[in-house]
Amino acid sequence: MSNIVILTGAGISAESGIETFRADTGLWAQHRVEDVATPEGFARDPARVVAFYNGRRSQAASVAPNAAHDALARLEAAHAGEVLVVTQNVDDLHERSGSNNLIHMHGALNSALCGACEHRWPAPLEMQVGQKCPACNAPAARPDIVWFGEMPYQMDRIFAALSRADIFVAIGTSGNVYPAAGFVAEAARAGARTLEINLEPSAVGSQFDDALLGPATQTVPEWVDSILAG
Numbered sequence: 001m002s003n004i005v006i007l008t009g010a011g012i013s014a015e016s017g018i019e020t021f022r023a024d025t026g027l028w029a030q031h032r033v034e035d036v037a038t039p040e041g042f043a044r045d046p047a048r049v050v051a052f053y054n055g056r057r058s059q060a061a062s063v064a065p066n067a068a069h070d071a072l073a074r075l076e077a078a079h080a081g082e083v084l085v086v087t088q089n090v091d092d093l094h095e096r097s098g099s100n101n102l103i104h105m106h107g108a109l110n111s112a113l114c115g116a117c118e119h120r121w122p123a124p125l126e127m128q129v130g131q132k133c134p135a136c137n138a139p140a141a142r143p144d145i146v147w148f149g150e151m152p153y154q155m156d157r158i159f160a161a162l163s164r165a166d167i168f169v170a171i172g173t174s175g176n177v178y179p180a181a182g183f184v185a186e187a188a189r190a191g192a193r194t195l196e197i198n199l200e201p202s203a204v205g206s207q208f209d210d211a212l213l214g215p216a217t218q219t220v221p222e223w224v225d226s227i228l229a230g
């Protein structure tokens with residue numbers, strides 16, 4: 001009975017129509033990271049940051065999960081051991097496909113966070129700057145997103161899962177952002193077999209035991225079928 005930890009990145013949602021970050025025409029070619037994905041950028045120009053995430057929230061709401069998300073939900077339902085999906089994505093396509101054992105390590109578009117008391121509540125489609133927190137009333141609402149320089153969520157739970165993983169798979173992630181890019185080394189240290197699924201080898205591709213190259217909507221269902229076939 002194997003324990004499987006799966007790290008996903010923007011590539012798994014690309015074929016649903018959500019832009020990745022580091023492609024030539026991706027989000028980071030259109031926006032400066034420092035402006036929209038750091039606490040300092042939010043402090044300088046909250047309207048710009050809130051508008052950036054409002055746009056991405058409405059885009060995520062207009063697309064559907066694809067065959068790769070569906071295959072991971074099918075794996076969780078049918079596999080005898082633990083299946084944990086750790087996603088860097090802030091869209092909700094994994095949960096809409098039916099994945100339940102899921103960690104959003106970089107936050108979620110559909111959640112709002114109070115910068116004063118850390119209360120969380122469902123984000124409206126259009127957040128406003130200075131919206132009041134329903135718990136403490138401070139005008140300190142922000143998107144519940146982990147920006148550069150902030151601590152990703154549920155790291156203790158992720159490292160505990162990596163330490164007991166038999167199989168670690170990274171899907172559609174470029175291996176440029178830490179600590180997620182370090183999970184393959186952590187899993188390998190714990191004795192897991194490691195697999196990268198991507199269009200091309202990532203920045204940490206040489207650290208994986210195996211690679212499956214091709215679009216996620218084809219490669220992920222193929223891999224899930226092979227695991228479920230035993």
Ligand code: BV8
Nearest residue numbers: 009010011020021022088148149172173174177178199216
């Ligand atoms: C932290 C906000 C302390 C969310 C994002 C070690 C060394 C150097 C630097 C650091 C280090 N440790 C930490 C740092 C600093 C920093 C960092 O990593 N900097 C980098 C740039 C060097 N990290 C942090 O600040 C993090 N916090 O470290 O706290 C700490 C330390 C240790 C332990 C615990 C805590 C916080 C990082 C959070 C960043 N937040 N954005 C948002 O707006 O969405 S980053 C952003 O990048 C997104 O979250 C995104 O998910 C993430 C990763 O990007 P990818 O998902 O990989 O997307 P990308 O476009 O790059 O790649 C797409 C891939 O898909 C490609 O490979 C492509 O080939 C593939 N693909 C495309 N289409 C398909 C496909 N594959 C298959 N099928 C397809 N169809």
